[in-house]
């Protein structure tokens with residue numbers, strides 16, 4: 001059983017991570033801005049308020065945990081720019097402040113920086129709308145920052161190109177830098193199977209200090 005602090009527990013992906021972690025017997029502290037929004041109840045669930053952009057808030061909820069997970073988003077493009085890399089810096093600072101007792105840090109990333117079969121990156125595709133490019137590069141900037149961090153045990157998990165609520169099959173494929181695609185070239189994962197992969201990483205710690213990605 002792991003003790004997990006989860007930012008973004010109200011979100012599309014965070015709520016699946018919350019359910020998967022609780023179903024596997026982990027103890028979860030959901031860190032939300034508005035507790036009224038969180039409808040989930042469970043004997044292993046504690047709900048606290050916190051702000052991922054405030055390192056002191058991160059430090060307070062990270063104390064005593066085994067893992068801090070962040071599934072935060074920023075809504076639109078500018079919202080992601082204002083949230084994702086600043087959150088990365090705040091999360092690292094808050095966790096780092098706990099010194100030898102610092103928990104691991106696992107963050108939900110983006111697919112934009114992944115390599116495509118033609119050797120380019122997802123964000124190089126023609127015709128991507130500006131808001132999407134902003135979201136992709138916000139995650140890319142956060143990943144660049146994580147890669148400078150050597151004193152916190154971080155992991156960044158990029159979804160497939162498409163992630164949406166769906167079925168929990170319990171199976172997935174992983175890669176490090178290459179977009180995971182199926183036989184027809186599509187890259188997708190259900191939010192439920194993404195959560196399976198993330199909670200597997202909590203339990204198995206296969207990707208400390210690196211980014212990996214998951215597809216169906």
Ligand SMILES: NC(=O)c1ccc[n+]([C@@H]2O[C@H](COP(=O)([O-])OP(=O)(O)OC[C@H]3O[C@@H](n4cnc5c(N)ncnc54)[C@H](OP(=O)(O)O)[C@@H]3O)[C@@H](O)[C@H]2O)c1
Nearest residue numbers: 008010011012013033051052071072073110111159160161
């Ligand atoms: N293919 C891809 O690469 C791909 C696809 C989808 C999503 N993603 C990424 O996955 C992440 C999660 O996406 P999602 O769709 O699950 O997002 P979502 O449904 O919009 O949820 C985002 C969550 O972040 C929380 N949040 C935002 N700012 C916060 C702050 N300062 N402090 C604490 N919590 C904060 C929100 O809390 P409130 O409820 O209080 O607003 C919400 O629970 C995003 O970063 C997104 O870019 C990547």
